[in-house]
Amino acid sequence: MTIFDISQLSEQNPWWVDKNDIFKQFKIATLSKLTYQWNPRLRYRLNLDQDVIYTVRGPRQVGKTTLIMTIIKDLLLGKKIKPENIFYWSFENNNPEELSRILQTYLDWRLSAKEERKYLFLDEVCAIKDWARHVISFANKGSFVNCTIVVTGSHAMDMKHETELMPGRRGGGANEPLDKILPPMKFSEFVTLLWPEFNKILFDLGFVRSYDKQNKMIKLFKGEIDQTILQLSLYKKRLDILLESYLLTGGIPATINEFMKRGEIPTNLFNVYLRAIIGDLHRYGYKEASFKQITREIFQTLSNPTSWNNFTKTTEVKSHSTVQDYITAFEELYIANLCYRCSIHDGRIHTFFKKIYFQDPFIFHALQGWANGKSNYFENAKSNVLNLEIKSKLIEAIVHNHLCRFAYGLNPRDLFDPKDNICYYQDSSKKEVDFVLKFNDLYYPFEVKYQATISNSDFFAFKSFNKGVLITKDELGKYRNYVKISVSIFLLLV
8 A cells, every 4th residue: 555645746746846846847848849839728718716626638648738737837927826735646557545545645735724725636537447436525525625626537438427426516607617628729729830920810800709700600601701701711822731731740739840840740659649549448448459440441431421230241340339339439539529410300310320530630640550550650641641532531520520619619518419519411312411510409511522623513412401511622602502611711710
């Protein structure tokens, strides 16, 4: 049994000795050396002046710990919080009993300052089984009065299941979502990271605030193109160039910095992310060989509806329920999202045939190269982007991911599920619309046509809706009740 004392806890809290030692912390020191330093919007969406238990979820290696350390730096140097009132611990190598002892050791140490607010950051706590039961026992004893708590994890189901054990005990505002997600950066964040001056242009044209972007989107479905979209199109050439880079790097800070510095992404960086994914799968009892076969099959069916039964015919996994378990793992590890077919007549969601989309371009390339035994991951990624068929499917996946985020922004809530809000549609003649956004009992269709020329027939899929947005490679304009808009401009709207 490990006995913890405060000197042991100080090893992960160097600012207790000198607040400026936060700059020596590995994540902060590493961040300071990067040319392109991502500043996630989530940094400003945590209200730390209240008794609350937040969760911050997201894929591994995307920057959750760096975000936590940046917030700690803000508290120390910006808000002048007493260093001893800020506690951090990474729980990846601890067990449940150690979790309780670590928390108790810290809280006992600060007992004399119980009127002062404390800030507890419990990193990768989902590595501990039943972590919520141990955390909530402190809340039940009143130990978390004047405490703001942020817990992080990389597995959605672990976090979701555990937080369900804490109903009504997490504090926070009446309508405030307490379960936050840190995904890789969107295209708009990527653009302003590499082209900081463009942020002012976006702000001046109303492409920053959610409300303004939503109004522009509503106009598109009325067959109107907002004047600011026309103004933004003046920058399309550079935006297209940046989109080409985004198709390789995705929204992950490390890959972006490596690519911009070297002109390539080294194999070892691909391996870092692949090992993280495979390590999590092993932890939850999944077989690597089965995972690879299913991954390979997903790439064979990209952008097309499929069923679990189809996987049993093309892989050695012969149970459709086992296939479903593996695909669910893709979702829970923030690798992929599902898209079901919907009916616009009765509002039903049909789950038998579904599409599977990878959430980030870099993860797309990493898994595609790994599943197909490629020796040079970056050359394989470049080959994917130069292949028009694969590139078009990758563009479609990016649009799906951005629409899922847009849907969340329309109605942010803890129980948000993208599958309930973004679907695809087929009419009676099997004519398909790539994506339909469901909001306030209304349906808003989107079709992706990443091709050199657009004809009037490309709008026919919208007939059932009498409205629609066609997302194109280059074109911007109107046809009847419909509009077409280039993908590099559209992604700045969502």
